[in-house]
Amino acid sequence: MSKPSRATAADVALAAGVSKWTVTRAFTPGASIAEHSRERVLQEAAKLGYRPNLLARSLTTKTTNLVAILVDDFANPYKLPVLEVLTQALQAEQMAAVLININQHFDHLSAILDADQRQVDAVILVGTDFKDEALKLSTLPASRPPLYVLARESTIAHIPAVSCDASVSMAAINQHLWAQGYRRPGFMSGPRSLSTALGRKSHFTAFWQQQAGITVPELAAGSYDHRAAAQALRTYLQQTPAAERIDVLMCENDALAIGAIETARHEFGLRVPQDLAIAGYDGDELAASPSFNLTSYRQPLQEMVAALIDMLKGRSAARSINLPGELIIRGST
Structure with a gap:
């Protein structure tokens, strides 16, 4: 089956009784053209089903x-x-x-x-x-x-x-967690990257070191995946005696926090936040659901x-x- 031919600027120009360049100006924002000419071109273009060829226009506009x-x-x-x-x-x-x-x-x-x-x-x-x-x-x-x-x-x-702003956001999170009385913080990280850095971990750990000389353990998930978060927390809880565990876990994003909450509750029977408080980052809509009720820092998307x-x-x-x-x-x- 042959492809139906498309209307061209020349077809519109002929129908509207104007030049091809007038048709081009009619479809160019800000171009100089009389209003009655533009309306005439647009009417005929609608009848013919004409749309400007954007690829062809790009050759002119660069x-x-x-x-x-x-x-x-x-x-x-x-x-x-x-x-x-x-x-x-x-x-x-x-x-x-x-x-x-x-x-x-x-x-x-x-x-x-x-x-x-x-x-x-x-x-x-x-x-x-x-x-x-x-x-x-x-x-x-x-x-x-x-x-x-x-x-x-x-x-x-x-x-x-x-x-x-990582500095501003982590300062707000840290001040909240400190005011709530948490003193054994942990940080769950996602993938480590070279050229696109996340300052969340560095600002988080620096606060606790400066505030109380606390060294924050890192739970490395390796990716922003709830399953990776589950495995990272699972390994930590299995290897760490209950008396030595963290009391609050700051997660680098909400996906990690959600995986951590599910694992803490359903695999280890921990209460959130009584046994382990958890915070996230991004402000994802799922984090606000009653199932997670997650404290999070909302990015100004x-x-x-x-x-x-x-x-x-x-x-x-x-x-x-x-x-x-x-x-x-x-x-x-």
Whole structure:
């Protein structure tokens, strides 16, 4: 079956009795064109089912309005609301997202090079395990699209990041836990990353060391997965006598905290928070459910995405910024 032919700008121009360039201006935001001419073009375009060829337009404008989004940890449920808010904001600016799944068969450097071949206007890194060597300027083409990090800090000077302020957020969490009387804290970490750092652990442990000389044990889950969290806490509780255990567990994100709560309650019969208090980070909706009632620090997702979009559109300078969120105190602490 042959593919039906699509209406062209020339077809619309003929029907509207105008030039092809008038049709182009009618579909170009901000272009100079008389209102009655624009309305005439749009009416005829609607009748013919005409839509501008965005790929062809990109050859003239040198922009595609495509943004590549790289994600490497789909097990983390917080990625879904991040993608929802980010793609909605991009679409509001007449931009579209190209989602690239980073995995063992397709690493970060391959993804960035692939995105460059597709002539995207920018690449947004929404993940945790990005390696420094993959993001160095020397390994990427000079014409590469600009790179940004969202919801994580960046340790690479030339890559701007928009993130929740780790210093402010962990100070709020620590002050709350200290006021509640906890004195044997532990920290559950996710994946360790080189180029996109999480300052949550360093700020958390520094507070307890400075406040009371307490060395915080680390329960390393290795990934943002509730099953990994379950195994990390399971191993710790099996190996640690009850009298020597932590009394509060700070988790690097809500996915880890949820896995920890389930394991503490259902495998070891511990009461939360009476036997073990647990706190998370992100402000995931699931954390607020009665089943978990999790204390968490809510990231300012809307504000972070808005700041990133302003950089993409050139309305503000491309630079790393940290924004404050909100501590949500619930029954788990």
